[in-house]
Amino acid sequence: MKKHMQFILNGHEVTAEADTRQSLLSLLREEFELTGAKEGCGEGECGACTVIVDGLAVNSCIMPALEASGCRVETVEGLAGPDGSLHxxxxxxxxxxxxxxxxxxxxxxxxxxxxxxxxxxxxxxxxxxxxxxxxxxxxxxxxxxxxxxxxxxxxx
Ligand code: FES
Ligand code: FES
Structure with missing residues (x-):
């Protein structure tokens, strides 16, 4: 079942329809096409999927997407400056x-x-x-x- 959600993604307010079983990693990669975060183990062991949620580094492969509702999510794509300069x-x-x-x-x-x-x-x-x-x-x-x-x- 899909539910509506709203959150701040790399400084922009966004909305999405997330499946109740969908991970935050899947939402970021498949709905927002932010493919920086990677799926390695898919079990919270390797950190390849790490993003920042409300200031904390989290394994997005094991975080339900809907738990990010109302949160501030940062991915590696948000780090470079507007002119493309690296963080x-x-x-x-x-x-x-x-x-x-x-x-x-x-x-x-x-x-x-x-x-x-x-x-x-x-x-x-x-x-x-x-x-x-x-x-x-x-x-x-x-x-x-x-x-x-x-x-x-x-x-x-
Ligand atoms: S993919 Fe390994 S911790 Fe998420
Ligand atoms: S796993 Fe290859 S650079 Fe870290």
């Missing part, structure tokens, strides 16, 4: 070689953003804790941690 986190991921196959990257960047929105100068342990739900099979994590640290230093 400091995205730029740092590029600069540090923290993107290899890229499958984990949107989720990783959104977990990092949720952290930096709360803590502008996190130490390494805090960064590692913030991304512990995001699996990366390529990088070994060091480049990712370095990128997040550097982005934090550069962000106003």
């Amino acid at each position: 400091p986190l995205q730029q740092a991921f590029v600069d540090f070689g923290a993107v290899q196959c890229g499958f984990c990257t949107p989720g990783m960047v959104m977990s990092a953003k949720a952290l930096l929105d709360e803590d502008a100068a996190p130490d390494e342990e805090t960064i590692r804790t913030a991304i512990e739900g995001n699996l990366c099979r390529c990088t070994g994590y060091k480049q990712i941690v370095d990128a997040i640290k550097t982005a934090a230093e550069k962000m106003p």
Whole structure:
């Protein structure tokens, strides 16, 4: 059964008809064509589907879409500036070689953003804790941690 919902998506008020069993990830990818968030495990284990809901990084594959009603949802597509310039986190991921196959990257960047929105100068342990739900099979994590640290230093 579908229900009407309304929420803020990357700063814009939007409406949708979501199935009661539909995940937020499915709604974002299929209805809004925002395919940055990825489906890896589909079970809340890998973090590839991470988006930010009301300031918190969530696994959108296991969050019912309807639970986002009235919430502020941020996806990786909302990070770049209006002129296409990369967000400091995205730029740092590029600069540090923290993107290899890229499958984990949107989720990783959104977990990092949720952290930096709360803590502008996190130490390494805090960064590692913030991304512990995001699996990366390529990088070994060091480049990712370095990128997040550097982005934090550069962000106003
Ligand atoms: S796809 Fe959502 S946590 Fe793996
Ligand atoms: S860059 Fe390949 S999984 Fe992280």
